[in-house]
Amino acid sequence: xxxxxxxxxxxxxxxxxxxxxxxxxxxxxxxxxxxxxxxxxxxxxxxxxxxxxxxxxxxxxxxxxxxxxxxxxxxxxxxxxxxxxxxxxxxxxxxxxxxxxxxxxxxxxxxxxxxxxxxxxxxxxxxxxxxxxxxxxxxxxxxxxxxxxxxxxxxxxxxxxxxxxxxxxxxxxxxxxxxxxxxxxxxxxxxxxxxxxxxxxxxxxxxxxxxxxxxxxxxxxxxxxxxxxxxxxxxxxxxxxxxxxxxxxxxxxxxxxxxxxxxxxxxxxxxxxxxxxxxxxxxxxxxxxxxxxxxxxxxxxxxxxxxxxxxxxxxxxxxxxxxxxxxxxxxxxxxxxxxxxxxx
Ligand SMILES: NC(=O)c1ccc[n+]([C@@H]2O[C@H](COP(=O)([O-])OP(=O)(O)OC[C@H]3O[C@@H](n4cnc5c(N)ncnc54)[C@H](OP(=O)(O)O)[C@@H]3O)[C@@H](O)[C@H]2O)c1
Numbered sequence: 001x002x003x004x005x006x007x008x009x010x011x012x013x014x015x016x017x018x019x020x021x022x023x024x025x026x027x028x029x030x031x032x033x034x035x036x037x038x039x040x041x042x043x044x045x046x047x048x049x050x051x052x053x054x055x056x057x058x059x060x061x062x063x064x065x066x067x068x069x070x071x072x073x074x075x076x077x078x079x080x081x082x083x084x085x086x087x088x089x090x091x092x093x094x095x096x097x098x099x100x101x102x103x104x105x106x107x108x109x110x111x112x113x114x115x116x117x118x119x120x121x122x123x124x125x126x127x128x129x130x131x132x133x134x135x136x137x138x139x140x141x142x143x144x145x146x147x148x149x150x151x152x153x154x155x156x157x158x159x160x161x162x163x164x165x166x167x168x169x170x171x172x173x174x175x176x177x178x179x180x181x182x183x184x185x186x187x188x189x190x191x192x193x194x195x196x197x198x199x200x201x202x203x204x205x206x207x208x209x210x211x212x213x214x215x216x217x218x219x220x221x222x223x224x225x226x227x228x229x230x231x232x233x234x235x236x237x238x239x240x241x242x243x244x245x246x247x248x249x250x251x252x253x254x255x256x257x258x259x260x261x262x263x264x265x266x267x268x269x270x271x272x273x274x275x276x277x278x279x280x281x282x283x284x285x286x287x288x289x290x291x292x293x294x295x296x297x298x299x300x301x302x303x304x305x306x307x308x309x310x311x312x313x314x315x316x317x318x319x320x321x322x323x324x325x326x327x328x329x330x331x332x333x334x335x336x337x338x339x340x341x342x343x344x
Contacts, residue, residue, distance in 0.1 A: 049301040055080040057182075058128045059298060062111055062171060063140025065092025067238035068189060072137060072291045077104045079295070084124060084133075086111070086140070111140050111167030121174040132181025135298045138168045138188040138210070143240035144249075145201035147273070150261055151253045157202035164206030169213055183225035187297040188214050189290070192234050192308070192317035198332065218305065229297035233290045234310030234317060235283040243280040250274055266340025273337050284310055 051057075059076055063069040064085035070092075073085040077100045086109035087093040093106040105127065109120050124133055142163040145156040168188060179186060193199065194207030211230060218228035235241055254262075254270045293307035308314050320328050 046302050047296070047300060047304075050299050051301055054299060055082070056131075057134035057184075058082045058084060058124075058131075059135035059137060060084040060086065060124055060133060060175065061137040061139055062086045062109065062167075063088065064096055064106070065089055067139075067240065068233075068236075068287055068290050068294070069137070069139040070096060071287050072139065072294055073104065074100055075288075075291050075295060076298070077101055079299075081134075081298075084127065086120065088140070111171050112162045114170055117167075117170050117174050120171070121178070124175065124178060128178060128182075130181065132184065133175055133178035134182050134184040136172065136175045136179060136184075136186050137294055137298070138172060138186070139294075140167060141189065141206075141240065143203060143246075145253070146199050146203055146246065147201055147250050147253050148265075149200035150265075151257045152201055156253075157205065160202035161206050161209070164203070165209040165213070168210055172213075172217070179226055180221075180224050184227075185298050185303065186214070186217065186221070186226065186228045187231060187294050188229075189231045189233065189294070190214070192232050192310075192313040194230075195232060196317050196321040196328070196332075198317070227297075227303050228305075229303050230306050231290060231293050231297070232306060232308045232313055232318075234308075234313035235280065236287055236290060236310065237283045237285045238287065241280045241283045243278060246277055246280060247274055250277065264339060264341075269337045269339055276335060276337065284312070286310075 059081055061069050061073050061076075061083065064073045065087045069085070073083050073096055077083045080103075083100070083104045085093070085096055085104060085106045087096065087106055088108070088110060090108060093108060097104065097106060107120055107123055109116055111117060140163065142160050144160045144163075145152050172186060172188075175186075188210050190210045191203075191207040193204040194211045197204040197208070214228050214230045221228055239245075250270075250273065257265075290309040293309045297303040297307065308318050320331055323331070
């Protein structure tokens with residue numbers, strides 16, 4: 001009888017302890033949910049605060065002939081901002097003017113031409129005067145040489161670095177005095193390829209460089225009240241990702257490589273590489289994901305330092321870039337073509 005009472009007592013105390021632990025865990029979980037909801041609301045409230053007097057603000061965007069730059073110029077113009085759009089060609093500038101208000105002004109600019117960049121800065125000053133320039137969007141870019149490193153020469157690397165990195169640096173340095181005046185914003189379009197080197201050639205090099213330039217500039221500009229943001233898009237349907245043009249350029253590179261290199265890689269490698277690149281046909285057509293991020297960086301009271309645009313960037317490139325090298329290499333090499341006589 002006594003034994004029975006002891007067992008009953010032990011059972012009851014075990015159940016009481018379990019119920020107490022369950023209640024405690026539920027309480028902790030509820031607290032966590034409340035904290036998360038509060039954090040989410042705070043973040044949402046903070047990010048949705050927009051600046052006043054946008055119609056007084058001037059924004060210079062490079063590379064507005066096509067793609068993100070073109071859409072961005074039209075989007076900010078509709079928003080009532082004063083857009084100064086640089087285009088590489090007369091035709092690009094004419095087309096853009098046809099689709100926008102009389103507020104938008106254009107200038108022809110090749111960002112690799114330093115003299116033209118200096119002249120463009122004078123042109124901007126003649127328009128904005130002592131008010132200064134509110135925003136600079138470094139968008140112009142080239143996708144030259146998106147293929148294996150060994151198929152290219154130094155000139156191919158230089159060509160893309162000249163536009164994507166040195167052009168960006170040059171225009172930023174020229175516009176800085178005007179941006180400091182207005183305590184404005186610098187927004188640079190990098191790439192998910194600026195976080196993870198997914199392909200050979202100068203493109204990823206240039207985007208890693210853009211990230212480094214923006215990171216150091218952000219710290220230097222902090223005390224001047226200038227904010228620097230980086231946009232990291234995944235793959236979107238624009239001229240840079242035009243699959244047919246890309247395959248044509250790839251074939252051009254392959255035909256030019258020395259016969260020794262061709263033998264080492266083998267025809268099958270080239271074919272598989274070209275086949276893999278056909279995935280460009282499934283790029284996202286939702287360019288607004290990039291332009292909305294740029295708009296936020298220019299118009300929000302609290303812009304973010306980095307914006308990853310596109311699900312491929314958020315769910316694949318960015319997470320993989322944080323993995324240990326041995327794992328990220330394994331992930332990236334799984335579907336990569338193999339050279340003819342496999343060394344390993
Ligand atoms: N599309 C994507 O999937 C993707 C992904 C990540 C990052 N990005 C970046 O996004 C930016 C915009 O590219 P996009 O995708 O919109 O392609 P895009 O349509 O080719 O836009 C690039 C623009 O830059 C212009 N440009 C090229 N070289 C120039 C130079 N030397 N000086 C001035 N302008 C020049 C081009 O003019 P023309 O058209 O006359 O050549 C074009 O208007 C680039 O920095 C690119 O690297 C794109």
